Amino acid sequence: MQFYNVKSVEETLAIIKQHVAPINATVTLPLPEARGHVLAEDIIAPEDVPGFDRSTVDGYAVKAQDTYGSSESTPQFLEVVGEIEMGEEVTQRLQGGQAMAIPTGGMLPPGSDSVIMVEYCENMDGLLNTYRQVAPMENVIQKGEDIRQGDKLLAKGTRLRAQELGALASLGITEVTVYRPIRVGYLSSGDEIVPFQTKRLQVGQVRDINQLTIAALVEEWGGEVILGGIVPDEYETFKWTAQRLFEQVDFLVLSGGSSVGAKDYTTEVIQSLGDPGVLVHGVSIKPGKPTIFSMAGNKPVLGLPGHPASAMLIFLLFGQTAMGRLQGETEHNIPRRIEARITQNIASSPGRSDYIRVRLVEREGEWWAEPVLGKSGLISTLVASDGVVEIASVKEGVRQGEWVPVLLLR
Numbered sequence: 001m002q003f004y005n006v007k008s009v010e011e012t013l014a015i016i017k018q019h020v021a022p023i024n025a026t027v028t029l030p031l032p033e034a035r036g037h038v039l040a041e042d043i044i045a046p047e048d049v050p051g052f053d054r055s056t057v058d059g060y061a062v063k064a065q066d067t068y069g070s071s072e073s074t075p076q077f078l079e080v081v082g083e084i085e086m087g088e089e090v091t092q093r094l095q096g097g098q099a100m101a102i103p104t105g106g107m108l109p110p111g112s113d114s115v116i117m118v119e120y121c122e123n124m125d126g127l128l129n130t131y132r133q134v135a136p137m138e139n140v141i142q143k144g145e146d147i148r149q150g151d152k153l154l155a156k157g158t159r160l161r162a163q164e165l166g167a168l169a170s171l172g173i174t175e176v177t178v179y180r181p182i183r184v185g186y187l188s189s190g191d192e193i194v195p196f197q198t199k200r201l202q203v204g205q206v207r208d209i210n211q212l213t214i215a216a217l218v219e220e221w222g223g224e225v226i227l228g229g230i231v232p233d234e235y236e237t238f239k240w241t242a243q244r245l246f247e248q249v250d251f252l253v254l255s256g257g258s259s260v261g262a263k264d265y266t267t268e269v270i271q272s273l274g275d276p277g278v279l280v281h282g283v284s285i286k287p288g289k290p291t292i293f294s295m296a297g298n299k300p301v302l303g304l305p306g307h308p309a310s311a312m313l314i315f316l317l318f319g320q321t322a323m324g325r326l327q328g329e330t331e332h333n334i335p336r337r338i339e340a341r342i343t344q345n346i347a348s349s350p351g352r353s354d355y356i357r358v359r360l361v362e363r364e365g366e367w368w369a370e371p372v373l374g375k376s377g378l379i380s381t382l383v384a385s386d387g388v389v390e391i392a393s394v395k396e397g398v399r400q401g402e403w404v405p406v407l408l409l410r
């Protein structure tokens, strides 16, 4: 078999986005368990946050206009008529010429519109000398300034990070409806591959690395992994195992046997899972050329190249995109990348996207990307890397000192 019709990275991403749709099944989770999941509903704020005008400093609640003209040499004088306690409603209305002591976070009394910091005034036996003027709303967070009742706080399709959970907590929302976690099946293939727990290897055997790297990425992105074990290069067993696993999952990932060797059955196995079948076999990317992407019914199937660094990079690029689509996440193209300068010339073929593993080093306040050279079969190259530099398919390489985008591998 040959790689017919090798696709570009962009074409492959477009095919994945076009064919993979959200699973649509939802679950309602208690807020503390919702991190990393994707909202299946819009969140409309049921109330204002904060629910009352709040001081941001320790000081005195005043009417701003009573402080106008205040300075060190010509203070204004206000009557201190009380002290506000934290967490308590204040009903006493502030009249002109009055001030009330207020702690940071305390509720402003009705009638006041600003707070003067303790540093800029002096309480002399109930007479407050103000040495600076304040503007209306100075040192105040207004009711609803953070989140306004009725506003759409979060849209369906948002992945919940720590800050979203915090915002939901501020509204008293205790549970949310999210897409149910997607199930990703993973299966390694190859006669030489043995469980990573194998203590002593026979000559020629290789411990299963990809199972660990891919499963870790799936879990990091909020998916559940279902492991199918390791299958030998034997068509019937491979097919039967893949089919059994396929039935239980939303997304099937296979590693190894994606190339063109005599025993590389992966394409046939994937094709046997259903129509429309293989949509991409071969991507113009280095490493990772023998990548396969297929749809069997509404389920995506990704065939990863066996070489561990290729498998991981390809899963980062294409697996994450497929997972995000299944999870119903709204696409927002904010890649985790920084700009750095490359430490050496790197040649690349136009028409192919190259991913160069790099270590980041800081030199005189600038980030430099130092290539970690090595074959794609070497997992240690990724261990030594902080990120990958993408040399887009239109470029013929990069020159030493050139600024390049580095996708960070966290």
Ligand SMILES: Nc1nc2c(c(=O)[nH]1)N[C@H]1C(S)=C(S)[C@@H](COP(=O)(O)OP(=O)(O)OC[C@H]3O[C@@H](n4cnc5c(N)ncnc54)[C@H](O)[C@@H]3O)O[C@H]1N2
Binding pocket: 188, 189, 190, 192, 193, 206, 207, 208, 209, 210, 211, 255, 256, 257, 258, 259, 260, 261, 264, 287, 288, 289, 290, 304, 305, 306, 307, 308, 310, 376, 377
């Ligand atoms: N004639 C050609 N040969 C190859 C080509 C090509 O275009 N023409 N492409 C090469 C590239 S690039 C890659 S990548 C590999 C991919 O091959 P396969 O996907 O068929 O992978 P395998 O042959 O099964 O394995 C490759 C290599 O990786 C090791 N491996 C596999 N699975 C695991 C695992 N789970 N954990 C650790 N290591 C694994 C395996 O032992 C092999 O050493 O094909 C090139 N050949």
Ligand code: MOO
Binding pocket: 285, 286, 287, 288, 289, 290, 305, 307, 310, 376, 377
């Ligand atoms: O391009 Mo393959 O994916 O390295 O070794």
